[in-house]
Amino acid sequence: MIVVILGRYLLNPEKIMRGVKIIRKLIFLVLRFTLIPFFIREIIQRKKVTIILYHNIKPNTLDMHFKVLNSKYNIITLKNFLEARISGKVNDLPPKSLIITLDDGYKENYKLKTILKKYNMRPTIFLCGGIVGTKRHFWDGEDCVSNNRDYLKTISNKKRLEFLREFGFEEEKEFGDRVALSNNEIEELKDIVDFQSHSMFHPVLPNCSCERAYNEISQSKKYLEHNYGFEIYALSYPNGNYSDREISMAKKAGYACGITVDVGFNSQNTDIFRLKRMSIADDADINELLVKACGLWWYIRKIFDYTSQLHKLSIFKNEVF
Numbered sequence: 001m002i003v004v005i006l007g008r009y010l011l012n013p014e015k016i017m018r019g020v021k022i023i024r025k026l027i028f029l030v031l032r033f034t035l036i037p038f039f040i041r042e043i044i045q046r047k048k049v050t051i052i053l054y055h056n057i058k059p060n061t062l063d064m065h066f067k068v069l070n071s072k073y074n075i076i077t078l079k080n081f082l083e084a085r086i087s088g089k090v091n092d093l094p095p096k097s098l099i100i101t102l103d104d105g106y107k108e109n110y111k112l113k114t115i116l117k118k119y120n121m122r123p124t125i126f127l128c129g130g131i132v133g134t135k136r137h138f139w140d141g142e143d144c145v146s147n148n149r150d151y152l153k154t155i156s157n158k159k160r161l162e163f164l165r166e167f168g169f170e171e172e173k174e175f176g177d178r179v180a181l182s183n184n185e186i187e188e189l190k191d192i193v194d195f196q197s198h199s200m201f202h203p204v205l206p207n208c209s210c211e212r213a214y215n216e217i218s219q220s221k222k223y224l225e226h227n228y229g230f231e232i233y234a235l236s237y238p239n240g241n242y243s244d245r246e247i248s249m250a251k252k253a254g255y256a257c258g259i260t261v262d263v264g265f266n267s268q269n270t271d272i273f274r275l276k277r278m279s280i281a282d283d284a285d286i287n288e289l290l291v292k293a294c295g296l297w298w299y300i301r302k303i304f305d306y307t308s309q310l311h312k313l314s315i316f317k318n319e320v321f
């Protein structure tokens with residue numbers, strides 16, 4: 001009887017996913033209350049600068065996250081860190097400094113306005129110059145990409161575009177609906193948000209030709225400066241992909257720093273074009289937020305090197321960059 005019930009349960013994908021989600025939540029709950037996150041914050045993060053990354057977080061979740069982050073960390077801006085880093089004064093920043101960033105500039109970010117005003121934390125939102133203020137789409141949000149995402153990130157940029165073209169996607173095509181922030185929304189947010197660059201069209205930069213990669217990096221900076229009057233000093237590498245070539249290009253284009261999704265904390269000695277960042281799932285609960293913001297989750301993954309097997313079990317879903 002038990003075997004039959006178990007069999008029915010295991011054959012139901014929805015039930016499996018629900019079970020996986022519950023297990024996942026329990027793991028974060030247990031990890032949080034081991035007090036390891038507390039000790040990491042108080043011992044390691046105390047003298048470091050942590051940068052966290054969101055994409056398309058909902059206002060209620062952000063409200064909940066900000067409240068907790070405010071009580072555990074000292075929130076500073078990316079500009080605060082950069083200025084301290086340049087003048088050699090990172091050690092003078094508040095203990096447990098934390099910077100909030102959001103990649104891509106999704107139109108839903110506008111709904112965060114009330115929460116951003118409430119906490120006055122001035123996060124950095126990285127925009128794609130070729131997509132923001134238009135009805136163009138991000139290539140990796142298209143239906144044809146969902147089963148080919150990993151493959152498309154490994155092939156040349158030219159081949160990726162050819163693949164997408166077969167499904168009717170063009171980078172400069174205007175669609176019926178909008179996915180990125182509009183010009184008016186940016187105008188309304190600019191006093192409470194630090195807008196920076198995330199390339200023009202979000203390609204995998206190391207897969208691009210030299211000319212294309214440099215255009216992506218330099219044109220985005222120029223476009224955002226000329227069209228919105230921003231001071232663009234930071235580049236977030238799309239998908240977190242970069243190489244020495246992209247770093248040289250970012251320097252040549254006039255950026256002062258580059259942000260990765262390499263796991264770790266930042267200090268006076270961190271390479272300013274390889275700033276480290278912790279990715280937080282947009283739907284993370286407080287346990288998951290605290291376990292990931294202190295790096296514990298990523299270190300566990302590294303130590304056990306179970307990533308690929310656990311990916312198959314879907315336990316680590318929603319950790320896209």
Ligand SMILES: [Zn+2]
Nearest residue numbers: 103104238239
């Ligand atoms: Zn991105």
